[in-house]
Amino acid sequence: MSHIDAVSARSLIATDPDVLVVDVRTPAEFESAHIDGAINLPLDQVDAHLRRIVTDAGGRMLLICQSGGRAERARTALSEAGMPDVSVLDGGMNAWIASGAPAIRGRPRWPLERQVRLVAGGIVLGSVMASLWVPAAVLVAAFIGAGLTFAAVTDTCGMGMLLASLPYNRAGGVDAEISIARLRRRPAHDAE
Numbered sequence: 001m002s003h004i005d006a007v008s009a010r011s012l013i014a015t016d017p018d019v020l021v022v023d024v025r026t027p028a029e030f031e032s033a034h035i036d037g038a039i040n041l042p043l044d045q046v047d048a049h050l051r052r053i054v055t056d057a058g059g060r061m062l063l064i065c066q067s068g069g070r071a072e073r074a075r076t077a078l079s080e081a082g083m084p085d086v087s088v089l090d091g092g093m094n095a096w097i098a099s100g101a102p103a104i105r106g107r108p109r110w111p112l113e114r115q116v117r118l119v120a121g122g123i124v125l126g127s128v129m130a131s132l133w134v135p136a137a138v139l140v141a142a143f144i145g146a147g148l149t150f151a152a153v154t155d156t157c158g159m160g161m162l163l164a165s166l167p168y169n170r171a172g173g174v175d176a177e178i179s180i181a182r183l184r185r186r187p188a189h190d191a192e
Helices: 006-015 027-032 043-048 050-056 069-080 092-098 112-130 135-154 158-164 176-183
Strands: 020-023 061-064 086-089
Touching: 006 061, 006 086, 006 092, 043 050, 043 069, 043 158, 043 176, 050 069, 050 176, 061 069, 061 092, 069 086, 086 092, 112 135, 112 158, 135 158
Parallel strands: 020 061, 061 086
Antiparallel strands: none
C-alpha cells in the first residue's frame, strides 16, 4: 500500500513500534508541528543519501510532508532505488492534524507551500503593477506563471526548493547523519 489515510496511519504507528515515521519537510516546518517519534530528514537529504537510506533502513517506512507531494516524491525515489515497504500519509500533516491526531507543537512557521504562494503572488502582483510604467515588466508575471505551470505538470517546484534552502526554513537544522542513524534497525533478537 503506497498511500495511507491519517486514521490508518495512527493505527499503524500505535500497533507497529518498528514503523519508521520519516518527515521530509524542512526543519522549520518540522519544528512547527510533527508526529511524536518522527525522524526529520528533508527531501533534499533523502535525495542526497538515497543509497544509504535504502541500505540501512529496516522495516516499514511512513513518509510525511505538509500535504503529500514531497513525501510522494521521496516514496517514488526510495521505491525506484529498491525500498519495498514505503507509504505516504495522504494529505500529510494537514490531514493528520485535521483528523485530531496528536502532534508535537513548537514555534509556528509558515509551511513551504504557503511561502511559495506568497512569493509567487507577490512577484506577479509587483510585475503587473510595474507594467503600468514599464510595459515589459509583465514578462516577469508570465515567467512566474510558466514556472508554476511547469511545477504543476512535473510535480516539482524550483521556487519551493530555493525557499527550502533559506535560513528561515533551515532553522534548527537537521544533522542528516543522526537522522539516517535513527533509520537503522536491528532485528529484535539482536537488541539487548
